[in-house]
Amino acid sequence: MSQRKVGRLIGSVAIMILALFAFAGTSGAIEIKRMVLSNGAVLLVSEQHQLPMVTIAMAFDGGSRRDPKGKEGLAHLTAESLAEGTKDLTAEQLNEKIDFMGSSIAVAAGQDYASAGMTSLKKYSADTLHLLATVLTAPALRDDDILRKRAEQLAELSSAEEQPSYIAERDFTKLLFGVDSPYGHLPTGGTDTVSKLTPNDVRNFYHQYYRLGGAIISVAGDVKTDEVKADLEKELQGLQGAVQPQATPPAPKVAPGEHLTKIDRDVAQATLVLGFGGIERSNPDYYKLQVMNYILGGGGFSSRLVKTVRSEHGLAYSVSSGFEAALFPGSFRVVLQTKNRSANEAVKLVIENLHRIQQQPVSDAELESAKKFLIGSFPLKYDRLSSIASFMLQVELYHLGLDYADRYPKIIAAVTKEDVQKGAREYLHPDSFILVAVANQSEAAITVASDTPHQ
């Protein structure tokens, strides 16, 4: 995919600024209208008339957690295959129409949900929506296109082998959740499973999960709510029915002790992922942990991990920590890169910091600083259409309520030093973790305290 395409989809989101901070978005300054379409989908609209453009984002219950056992990577392949033509248009014809308007259409599979979306100028919004809706209601899903996308997915998996961070994340995920968990693999799957996926697998997955009952549609931009609602009712009427909810899997738990996995690569830096089981988004402790993690390793240059590992010791360009809190219980992980020979020292500093935030209360200054950032930076989450659209999706997906913006500052303000320490004691496990190290192992010579080789 070209830079232009990729850029247009996500280019207006300042991911590079936001990436370091675990955050929950909110509104307050933006008005959201919520309604239910006749086919069961929830529609959220935020009218923004400053620019003649429209962004639409939809979430379907077709994320990679729905991949059948042995078919890991299917949700991703399905999403990627959908925008490859419709019953009436070849992939080539469809791409030509989209590009001629300067619009973009994308379907992608995340872990929890599959998302479909568009961005267009106002004057082309009806035409672009028609194409997006056709992709969703009457996709071609021709054998040849699916096989082409499958080959691309396999090539991307080969390409990903060049990225130490991908290898570390992939193996950490597999080790923590186990292959039987819905969260036990990355959405792209593995070479072994993807190479066996068939066009029929893709068509079946599409029919099973791309349904409007339970889907969420979010619209931000230069629209009139009544009109866009009517358009969506008309355009999406082919997608009826609902998807059965998936049973919640047990929370991942690491057996006592330190579990080290070494992956040997010809690299200058060790990439380290250290972590254990975390929480689901609906866990009431989420907010306390958000404050705790900001202080620990989520708050960029205000965080302890950056202060010690980077600023004081100069060991890493990048170090951060975070809870991946989604539909089901997820993970906590610390991720960093350091030169091979510093791997042990960096791990030691990370573990010391996990212990410290459990054993000693954080300072008043740290607590205040974290709260001020989390509350004060809220408006930064809705400064453009794409972020407004994704914020509305989050509010609905995780049942945060339309008054979330008003509630959030109060929830954060109420967090105490005791809450932070209690959260750290309950949810951090400095003595029972998985550590995946992608490194030049002979240089790195990684050991952990209770490292016992169990071949």
Next chain:
Amino acid sequence: MLVTENPCYRRALRVCASALVLVFVFGRVPAARAGITDAVKAVTLKNDLRVLVLENHKAPVATLNIFYKVGSRNEQISTTGISHLVEHLMFRGTKHLKPEEFSNIIQENGGMDNAFTTADYTDYFEVINKDHLDVPISLEAERMGDFDPQGFDSEKAVVIEERRMRTEDNPQDALSELTQAQAYLAHPYHWPVIGWMHDIQNLTLRDALTYHLIYYSPQNAIVVAVGDFDGDKVIKQISEAFGSIRNGPKPPPVTDVEPPQEGERRAVLKHAAELPAFTEGYHVPNYKSPDSYALEIASVVLAGGKSSRLYQELVMNKRMVVDVDASYDRLSFDPNLFWAAAQLRPGVKTPDVVSVLDKQIAALRDHPISDQELQKAKNQEQADFVYGQDSIFREAMMLGQYEMLGSYKTLDQYLDGIDKVTAADVQRVAKQYLVDSNRTIGVLVPTGMLRHPAQGPSGGAVHHVIAGEESR
């Protein structure tokens, strides 16, 4: 993804997807609608600091950007990387601020800050709750006037780690670096923005202080503020904060000129990687030439979206590559390269892909593009341009970039320039610049990554060391 211009960031990006965003945001600044600059208030302070302010009341946020006209282009052999290291050191303390206190204060005020360095310039920015724009204004003035970094050695170590992550362990970036170095012999675009490893290791605090003294003066900077505020009030705040900062010596001009390339050059990189890749760069003019608009259209025809020629041919029809791209940045200070690049599918041979790409470039020279293609490219540019205004940060970027090149007002001419391009123009510039003797090809020969055995981790606690061949 291969990149024409690699901004080096002080702050880490956690996912590689973010890197793509950066390329887009900074590599391609879309033009603004005609007349967007009418609402800009511009003043020059007594110390020659330029100040641009634009009100935008879309959301309760504001951004402050300070552009210093200094980048790796201003460096010398043996001290490459000093621009980027100084950017890092700008966060490491001033007369009144301890290391990292800058970022801590910004965050406490509900903001985020960062900075990046390119070959041409260095940009420091904050995006913040609209009620607190005065905070970054006073902090930025402080580090322009009272730079006093602490912990030089540890910050240098951080930059060395950054180079390992960004280049040494990133085969695509290593290939770009080599190709660029081969394409430029005399001009400072020869070396990478982050600097050569050995040069970074030898940089001293004295180098950094001298560099700051010369280049971090009001006369060499542009302050741009965009957001939900009263413009006159913000100009007043900026004037008060920066007005008394004195200028250092005049920065020496960069006068190097790259001699014309006479004959194709090739570079081969053997590097730890899985897939072959190649990149090629053609010397082309920049914004100073009217040809830059036609080159812009040519890059869109080749790689703008999934209906573009290269995507259509190499990804859809021939199915030879994982990814293909063509890019051109007309806003570089000195003439730059028009890039095409591809990462190959497993089993595909590099010469086969180069030959398909050659045919596509030749087609641009031999035949005019169709009316439909021309109109599509223009539509894409116009749409991108509107989308760019959805972000105050990108608005500030656009104003700053054009002002550095002469005047922010010229931003208004961009869409006209694009609109005037004809199919004959595109053919003419292809014939003139996109020719073999004017290009440098870089080829990546993968040496493997020490492969993981087939079984992999299996869900339990395992401890295994993978033995592999020595590949480097």
